[in-house]
Amino acid sequence: MESYIRFADSLSAWFGKVFGWCVMVMTFGVGYEVFVRYVLNAPTPWAFDLSYMMYGTMFMMAGAYTLSRDGHVRGDFVYRLWSPRTQAKVELVLYFIFFFPGVLALVFAGWRYIGRSWRYLEVSVMSPANIPIYQFKTVIVAAGILLVIQGIAQVFRCIITIRTGVWPKPAEDVEELEAILQKEGAAALRHGSEAVDVVTPKGQSR
Amino acid sequence: APAVLAQAPIVLKMQSSWPSSDIFQEMAQQYVDRVQEMSGGRLQIDLLPAGAVVGAFQVQDAAHDGIIDAAHTVPVYWYGKNKAASLFGTGPVFGGDANQMIAWLYHGGGYDFYRELTQDVLGLNIVGFLSFGMPAQPLGWFKDEITDASQVSGLKYRTVGLAADLFQAMGASVAQLPGGEIVPAMERGVIDAFEFNNPTSDMRFGAQDVAKNYMLASYHQASESFEYIFNKDKFESLDPDLQAILRYGVEAAHLANFAYAMDQYSSDLQKLQTENGVNVKRTPDSVLQAQLEAWDQIMPPLMEDEFFAKVVDSQKKWVERVVFYSLQNSPDYRMAYNHYFPGKL
Amino acid sequence: MTDPQIAILMLGLFIVVIMLGFPIAFTLMAMGIGFGYYAYFDADRMRHLFDNRIFDLFVNQTYSVMANDVLTAIPLFLFMGYIVERANIVDRLFETLSIATRRMPGSMAVAALITCALFATATGIVGAVVTLMGLLALPAMLKARYDERFASGVICAGGTLGILIPPSIMLIVYAAASGVSIVRLYAGALLPGFLLAGMYLVYIIGRAMLQPSLAPRPEEPEEPIPTGKLAWMLLTSFFPLAILILSVLGAILFGLATPSEAASIGALGGLVLAIAYRALTWKRLQESVYLTVRTTAMVCWLFVGSWTFSSVFSYLGGEHIVRDFVMGLDMTPLQFLILAQIIIFLLGWPLEWSEIIIIFVPIFLPLLPLFDIDPLFFGILIALNLQTSFLTPPMAMSAYYLKGIAPPHVRLTQIFAGSLPYVFMVFVTMVMLYVFPQIAYYLPQLFYGR
Ligand code: NA
Ligand code: NA
Numbered sequence A: 001m002e003s004y005i006r007f008a009d010s011l012s013a014w015f016g017k018v019f020g021w022c023v024m025v026m027t028f029g030v031g032y033e034v035f036v037r038y039v040l041n042a043p044t045p046w047a048f049d050l051s052y053m054m055y056g057t058m059f060m061m062a063g064a065y066t067l068s069r070d071g072h073v074r075g076d077f078v079y080r081l082w083s084p085r086t087q088a089k090v091e092l093v094l095y096f097i098f099f100f101p102g103v104l105a106l107v108f109a110g111w112r113y114i115g116r117s118w119r120y121l122e123v124s125v126m127s128p129a130n131i132p133i134y135q136f137k138t139v140i141v142a143a144g145i146l147l148v149i150q151g152i153a154q155v156f157r158c159i160i161t162i163r164t165g166v167w168p169k170p171a172e173d174v175e176e177l178e179a180i181l182q183k184e185g186a187a188a189l190r191h192g193s194e195a196v197d198v199v200t201p202k203g204q205s206r
Numbered sequence B: 001a002p003a004v005l006a007q008a009p010i011v012l013k014m015q016s017s018w019p020s021s022d023i024f025q026e027m028a029q030q031y032v033d034r035v036q037e038m039s040g041g042r043l044q045i046d047l048l049p050a051g052a053v054v055g056a057f058q059v060q061d062a063a064h065d066g067i068i069d070a071a072h073t074v075p076v077y078w079y080g081k082n083k084a085a086s087l088f089g090t091g092p093v094f095g096g097d098a099n100q101m102i103a104w105l106y107h108g109g110g111y112d113f114y115r116e117l118t119q120d121v122l123g124l125n126i127v128g129f130l131s132f133g134m135p136a137q138p139l140g141w142f143k144d145e146i147t148d149a150s151q152v153s154g155l156k157y158r159t160v161g162l163a164a165d166l167f168q169a170m171g172a173s174v175a176q177l178p179g180g181e182i183v184p185a186m187e188r189g190v191i192d193a194f195e196f197n198n199p200t201s202d203m204r205f206g207a208q209d210v211a212k213n214y215m216l217a218s219y220h221q222a223s224e225s226f227e228y229i230f231n232k233d234k235f236e237s238l239d240p241d242l243q244a245i246l247r248y249g250v251e252a253a254h255l256a257n258f259a260y261a262m263d264q265y266s267s268d269l270q271k272l273q274t275e276n277g278v279n280v281k282r283t284p285d286s287v288l289q290a291q292l293e294a295w296d297q298i299m300p301p302l303m304e305d306e307f308f309a310k311v312v313d314s315q316k317k318w319v320e321r322v323v324f325y326s327l328q329n330s331p332d333y334r335m336a337y338n339h340y341f342p343g344k345l
Numbered sequence C: 001m002t003d004p005q006i007a008i009l010m011l012g013l014f015i016v017v018i019m020l021g022f023p024i025a026f027t028l029m030a031m032g033i034g035f036g037y038y039a040y041f042d043a044d045r046m047r048h049l050f051d052n053r054i055f056d057l058f059v060n061q062t063y064s065v066m067a068n069d070v071l072t073a074i075p076l077f078l079f080m081g082y083i084v085e086r087a088n089i090v091d092r093l094f095e096t097l098s099i100a101t102r103r104m105p106g107s108m109a110v111a112a113l114i115t116c117a118l119f120a121t122a123t124g125i126v127g128a129v130v131t132l133m134g135l136l137a138l139p140a141m142l143k144a145r146y147d148e149r150f151a152s153g154v155i156c157a158g159g160t161l162g163i164l165i166p167p168s169i170m171l172i173v174y175a176a177a178s179g180v181s182i183v184r185l186y187a188g189a190l191l192p193g194f195l196l197a198g199m200y201l202v203y204i205i206g207r208a209m210l211q212p213s214l215a216p217r218p219e220e221p222e223e224p225i226p227t228g229k230l231a232w233m234l235l236t237s238f239f240p241l242a243i244l245i246l247s248v249l250g251a252i253l254f255g256l257a258t259p260s261e262a263a264s265i266g267a268l269g270g271l272v273l274a275i276a277y278r279a280l281t282w283k284r285l286q287e288s289v290y291l292t293v294r295t296t297a298m299v300c301w302l303f304v305g306s307w308t309f310s311s312v313f314s315y316l317g318g319e320h321i322v323r324d325f326v327m328g329l330d331m332t333p334l335q336f337l338i339l340a341q342i343i344i345f346l347l348g349w350p351l352e353w354s355e356i357i358i359i360f361v362p363i364f365l366p367l368l369p370l371f372d373i374d375p376l377f378f379g380i381l382i383a384l385n386l387q388t389s390f391l392t393p394p395m396a397m398s399a400y401y402l403k404g405i406a407p408p409h410v411r412l413t414q415i416f417a418g419s420l421p422y423v424f425m426v427f428v429t430m431v432m433l434y435v436f437p438q439i440a441y442y443l444p445q446l447f448y449g450r
Helices: A002-020 A022-038 A047-061 A063-068 A084-119 A134-164 A177-184 B023-038 B056-065 B083-088 B098-107 B110-121 B162-169 B179-188 B199-204 B232-236 B240-274 B285-303 B306-329 B333-340 C003-020 C024-039 C054-066 C073-085 C090-100 C107-123 C126-143 C148-163 C169-178 C182-210 C227-253 C259-276 C282-315 C318-328 C333-347 C353-371 C375-390 C397-405 C412-435 C438-448
Strands: B010-016 B043-048 B070-073 B126-131 B140-142 B156-158 B173-175 B213-216 B226-231 B279-282
Touching: A002 A022, A002 A047, A002 A063, A002 A134, A002 C282, A022 A047, A022 C073, A022 C259, A022 C282, A047 A063, A047 A134, A047 C054, A047 C073, A047 C282, A063 A134, A063 C282, A084 A134, A084 B056, A084 C024, A084 C054, A134 C054, A177 C126, A177 C397, B010 B023, B010 B056, B023 B043, B023 B070, B023 B199, B023 B226, B023 B240, B043 B240, B056 B070, B056 B126, B056 B226, B056 C054, B083 B110, B083 B306, B098 B110, B098 B126, B098 B306, B110 B126, B110 B306, B126 B232, B126 B240, B162 B173, B162 B285, B179 C182, B199 B240, B226 B232, B226 B240, B232 B240, B240 B279, B285 B306, C003 C024, C003 C282, C003 C318, C024 C054, C024 C282, C024 C353, C054 C282, C073 C107, C073 C169, C073 C227, C073 C259, C073 C282, C090 C107, C090 C126, C090 C227, C107 C126, C107 C148, C107 C182, C107 C227, C126 C148, C126 C397, C148 C182, C148 C375, C148 C397, C148 C412, C169 C182, C169 C282, C169 C353, C169 C375, C182 C227, C182 C259, C182 C375, C182 C412, C182 C438, C227 C259, C282 C318, C282 C353, C318 C353, C333 C353, C333 C375, C333 C412, C353 C375, C375 C397, C375 C412, C375 C438, C397 C412, C412 C438
Parallel strands: B010 B043, B010 B070, B156 B173, B213 B279
Antiparallel strands: B070 B226, B126 B226, B140 B213
């Protein structure tokens, strides 16, 4: 089970991180649009479609990655009071009745949905540039498959927790600044590549 | 939902592509009222606005899947699946208006093509009808009055369907947005001119707040109609008389919509002029001429598609005969109007 | 049970089930699919158990979230925020502002507030601002023998301002949920945001003047800082951030760019800033990207769940029954407004803003026309109101962030007590906004004529 969890975590992280770079594509693509519109007075017919496609692709493909790092927000004001064992028991049940029906629907009903789109090689109706959208719709199924794989790993996590009484640690990863600081305190400000550097202006005592 | 009593009415969930504030939603309601009354209460249509169940552009997919039973929309919203969809409302203008093109659906073979496109070419599980020959759609709303075709070049312009290709051929940069997005898009600078549909719809979503020049007359969408889509399984599961009511109700709504449009569109145009200080002008002939030339430019690649070409040929053949009669026969209404209301036009 | 009653059951059940602590996005999805399965159950049309159209509806709504052009701004603003957060700027800023405000009463608290407000506005990441300032400004204030409550309240409240003052992600989310133009929302939220920040400032200075023991005047430095040097310090810390924010906002408000476009300009500007501060490394860029994609996924999957939920809710006729119920209460618009805001305030105790706006606000939105309440105005009231959700226990995230890094002798109750006056000021601002709605409408009318 541990090795499956490691496999699923790294698979989800790989896809999530790779598609994370869509934000850079958006930043430069949309920045280019603004440039050519104002400087050359020649807007592109593709930037609008590009931006929602990049956004939609990145958040869908990162759904499993976020799940693997426990990044989906919970209403945990009661949950956090429970013992890990209780948490895991409840979660185990909920994965089967809450999680899998939906993500399997993404795969199977999504397959029908994108199948139609591929059949008529659907293009965007938002631009006259005939920008294809069937590949974009395909993301629904891809994201669904990743979530199924990751969901199984989460089920294994629950089982391990029910056995041992401790949640297995998630893989090391980049964390929110506040999380790093909460853990390491002010020291993190002065070392650690992930944190900000503190620059003390010369001549100033703090 | 399951378990309804035998006596209870059959409820159809119909979603439109319009917000609840749009006049199109009222026109859809005219249809719903007629159907319900004619069925003696056996059919009940639950009319929902855009976004209630699915997005405005998603209604055809939703009707196919049976997520909704019916939809009130226009074919341009799904022309990304096949460009020929535009020929059922927003295609090239050979001289026929929307009512003459609805006549083509009935007697020129149009409905066969429509059925072939939706059911055979695209494989959709839907049945559809078209009605309400819309008055030609205005060239739209601009920051400056359009006096010359060259002004269109370089504009960031909102339209839909093949009209997008048309305006692009005229040099504009085109965005296709749902109606509800137009005013925010003007505010956001996404676009700097747009057309939607008619004085009432345009006024209701606040076009006059973001532009002050309204140009009437255009060839970009001169023959559009509403599309009523039904999930085919659902439609065929109904008793034959109820199917007939749904089908012929579309014809009844055609006239009801037209009468309502004449009243509302004209009085709202007047309001725009007198109360909102909108400069209402007729599009100059030079721009209309440029539009016809732009149509000529965009047609050849589209005509490479066999189905598309087949439909266009049929439409042309129809227009050549029918519109000859119509134009030769109709007296010059402008002359009469000028006679009784001199100086108004 | 009738379908609309089932819809109400669905809503009630969701509020209970949310407490099980399962990720909310998937809880919403499950409620939508479960009740949708019932709504679309039709034995004649289903060939097998899984042949239910709710699954198609779910896919359809997922695609609508993916193709939503308002939400595209979210990853871009987040990316800008993470880049700026890592650009070594907050520390310089606080240092410089402390010197610049030295002669004011409560000078360090004033400097902390301005730093928080500015930094939070640029990054929009409340947790990072509160934590960073808790590490930098709180020890400095405590060393200068500031009162614990006073010092911690400033940081908690100041850091929270970032979700209100545009460009704010919360307002984008509200725009996507309500259909109100994001540009008009930004214009509308600007003055209320400044008003609230101004009120905080007046409070800090006022308290420090009335009770100097709360905020003792710092000792004079041995050698005073020359004006030229101070100007240079301001030029390299305060102004780059201020200019970044102003150019992003200006581009949006003057209609030069869409929020997404302005956000990408902001992200590019953040990159330039980080390079200028010699803070941009390959590793930090990677980290910013990865954090951006995770946070975007968190917010947008909530939308996937919520849109599925609300589709089924309205398919079952839930909106009608809520509407009829509220109409039956026979309330005046003011009563309705107060009731709605109290509910949102109470939801802010256990929940965070994203859940409240994405899940609960859409229930109020269809009711607004009944009472002739402008959704723009309503949205700004909510944005103000949700400031309190970070400060009120049990889920007072700002207070928890601060407690996590504060010296051990600073107690959580002191942090809550220090935040309380700010919660009160939020209410005062909301009342002022109700009495003088022009505070919200002035800028939208100025820029867009309505
Ligand atoms: Na139009
Ligand atoms: Na709270």
